[in-house]
Amino acid sequence: MALFERPPRSICILRLSAIGDVCNTIAAVQAIQTQWPETKITWITGKLEANLLESVAGIDVVIFDKKAGWKGYRQLWKQLDGQRFDALLHMQYAFRASIATLGIKAKYKLGFDGERAQDFQGLFTNVKVPSPKKMHVLDGLMAFTETLGIPTKSPSWQLQYHEDDQKWAQQSLSDKRNLVIIPAASKGYKNWTAEGYVDVINHATKLDWNVIIAGSPARIELELGEEIEARLTTPITNLIGKSSLLQMLALLDHADLVIAPDTGPCHMANAMNTPVIGLYAHHNPMRTGPYNYQNYVVSVYEEAIMAETGKSSRELEWRTRVKDKQAMQRIQPQQVIDMFDLVCHEEKL
Structure with a gap:
């Protein structure tokens, strides 16, 4: 049964991390x-x-400092002092997130049901959201909206970025x-x-594509980018460590x-409707792959899990x-090249 027959006054979302x-x-x-x-x-x-949430209109963002220990919780609860929500959507079962709920006042505190909850999340919620038949993380999140009383719909995104972000991206984009x-x-094991x-x-440059590599300023990303460039005979654009999240969003768009x-x-x-080839070995892409482009994933998960278990x-x-x-090393270059060619054909690129 739906929790609300008419729109609630206020809802609190608790999802601390990660970007995906x-x-x-x-x-x-x-x-x-x-x-x-x-x-x-x-x-x-x-x-x-919070930087990514700048792309979402019409929400109030409250930053929780995950590294501040108990001080971070006290600061969070002080910011929320005096507020009472009609519903709290506790959409992250990590224990540190559950602790944060103790200082959030809400009539309903929704969390995952026994199939999806972990780390004692059920102790901190009073409404258990039924798990959908599909295993994907996003389907589990959309189940919260159904429990609230919103009709089932396919996930969609309307993300925005600034004109300056677009100008930054266009500096590296080509007419090709x-x-x-x-x-x-x-995490290095995912690479x-x-x-x-x-x-x-x-393969792409022989087909006259403009190639850009990008990423965060984390050392592991910078080093892999440098290694790739050192092995190439044709120059590419390396933007690793040079973009904000919204600049990255514009580039991907x-x-x-x-x-x-x-x-x-x-x-x-995926959120920007840009075709993406996901490379997967450690997690089942049916659960964590790019939602609208799961058919384009190059996955060795099944063979790796069979070898391991x-x-x-x-x-x-x-x-x-x-x-x-070392599971990602099971992916062969020809598999990715073949998928590249298939996507180009199907998307008419």
């Missing part, structure tokens, strides 16, 4: 905004993630077709090889195609992760 998950959560929040435009929405998130590669994730990227880049491992920009590209994913708990830190 926050990007997926935006679709659920914007579904609420579309159905209930007068409902006030407050979103509690992390400092980095533009391929943006995000080579690295923040593919420099040699593999070089083979794909050489204007790209013709994106290639990325399981990392935030993979989901940002002797079982297929269907025989295992639905969120089982591959632990082998």
